[in-house]
Amino acid sequence: MHAPPKADDPVITPDKLTEFDGYIFVIPTRYGRAVSQFSAFFDATGGLWMKQALSKKFATIITSTGTQHGGQETTALTTLPFFAHHGIIFVPLGYANEALTNMNEILAGGPWGAGTLAASDGSRQPSELELSVVDVHAKHFNGVVSQFVKGA
Template structure:
């Protein structure tokens, strides 16, 4: 019997580049674990003028995901910064546009995970994942946490992002802190373990 590779979409929204950095590492881990992976961006809702005033990083070259394309993948790893412990408005707007495929049950038995970026240690590292789970539940999408299989998640030698719910980074209030090596390792681990779970289902 020929087994196909699981198809995984790494779908992200990144303001200052931190989530994009995590997304690339997660995609790397997923590919090394045997997945067919594609990076996508969440559609922007801000104008160029607003983004410039915010000091946002230039948009990456990855394509913007469409609602219809969600149906083509076995699993999704969603990455986005937090706003008050939940997904940013751009992500909420994208989720709100999925009513048509929800009515068809098009995403039932798909898989999803979450990764994020916060300004501080206690700025939504876990709640951002938790407040996204209702979207998955309403679509019948199976949420896959990373647990504590990665020893880096219990590292006490430095301040790091990441939790049992998914990889994350701490960007500082002004976005000046960059993703650390430990956070990159956790992100890669998430891509690998997510692929293993989805791959079992696909097989």
């Protein structure tokens, strides 16, 4: 089958979500929406939903698409129902990074969140500009969550 070996990355299960104040979900896009694995992960949170155990938690998303017009915004939009049903507060990037208005090079992402373009075969790595937007996005998200948690 020539499938790549399975990565030895840590795996989080839905029940662990209660241990955190916020989540940065990095979501690959398939046909303009989150990949099925992400949907399956949230489908497994029914017990948490029944208890509203994720209410008042925070989430933001970073997307990756194979092409420039591969559905990063629609991925963000179609992910919001998961958050809304759980009472999770979505924190968008907005235009916190002026690079998002850059017209000099290809750049993924937007006000919904940072992103990258992977190319249809996965060969493209995030650009330095995209990585700088991710950095601003993460700091922005951390600032919002920290302010809420500390009550400042």
